[in-house]
Amino acid sequence: MNKDEVLVHLPYSSPFLFVDELLELDEHKVIGTFTFSPSLDFYKGHFKNNPVTPGVILTETMAQIGLVCLGIYLSGSAENGLPGHVMLTSTAIDFLKPVFPGEKVTVQAEKIYFRFKKLNCTVQMTNQAGEVVCKGTIAGMVTNKMNG
Amino acid sequence: MTNEELIAKLKPIVASYAQDKAALEKIDKDTDFIKDLKINSANLVDVVLDVEEEFDIVIDNTSMEKMLSVGAAMDIIEAKLQEK
Numbered sequence: 001m002n003k004d005e006v007l008v009h010l011p012y013s014s015p016f017l018f019v020d021e022l023l024e025l026d027e028h029k030v031i032g033t034f035t036f037s038p039s040l041d042f043y044k045g046h047f048k049n050n051p052v053t054p055g056v057i058l059t060e061t062m063a064q065i066g067l068v069c070l071g072i073y074l075s076g077s078a079e080n081g082l083p084g085h086v087m088l089t090s091t092a093i094d095f096l097k098p099v100f101p102g103e104k105v106t107v108q109a110e111k112i113y114f115r116f117k118k119l120n121c122t123v124q125m126t127n128q129a130g131e132v133v134c135k136g137t138i139a140g141m142v143t144n145k146m147n148g
Numbered sequence: 149m150t151n152e153e154l155i156a157k158l159k160p161i162v163a164s165y166a167q168d169k170a171a172l173e174k175i176d177k178d179t180d181f182i183k184d185l186k187i188n189s190a191n192l193v194d195v196v197l198d199v200e201e202e203f204d205i206v207i208d209n210t211s212m213e214k215m216l217s218v219g220a221a222m223d224i225i226e227a228k229l230q231e232k
Contacts, residue, residue, distance in 0.1 A: 089190035118193040
């Protein structure tokens with residue numbers, strides 16, 4: 001599978017697609033970017049008159065670029081494999097810096113292991129200044145069905 | 149290794165992921181990882197990976213699919229230890 005084929009298989013659409021572009025993708029790691037449009041709806045309420053990207057959205061962005069793109073690639077590139085669905089099963093994330101409306105972030109994920117359909121990755125998000133804004137580990141099950 | 153020794157080694161591994169602590173205290177070879185201990189499928193993989201490390205064995209996909217209870221895990225561990 002190539003990068004474009006992986007993007008086509010993502011099961012998300014606006015306003016819940018948090019992947020713009022994949023820069024690198026192989027069996028060990030993935031690097032991708034997303035720009036948070038100031039018009040995203042959650043900025044109206046997080047926070048009142050003080051928009052900051054919610055931590056859950058940063059986590060989701062790392063999960064979509066890191067875990068899900070890598071999971072689709074690994075399952076789709078396996079012998080006789082089909083691009084699977086990825087069901088999020090655990091996250092452990094530290095948040096270091098805020099991400100404001102309009103910022104472009106880069107997510108890099110590296111596979112720790114992919115065994116018995118479970119994909120476990122380290123993930124890290126950096127801002128345009130190259131500063132780490134959040135990082136941690138995310139895991140999920142790569143399945144053939146949407147809900148497990 | 150006796151059954152008691154095997155269970156004693158399995159219990160701390162399983163304890164990290166078991167959601168039902170009462171069932172964990174009563175653990176025996178009939179204990180089902182998913183039904184009794186309420187371990188989810190993702191953490192069941194972690195149990196298997198921890199078992200590999202603890203016993204220095206490699207568990208294949210076929211064995212993994214059978215490893216749904218303490219008794220099944222004990223049988224697989226015994227068999228893999230014999231192969232060494």
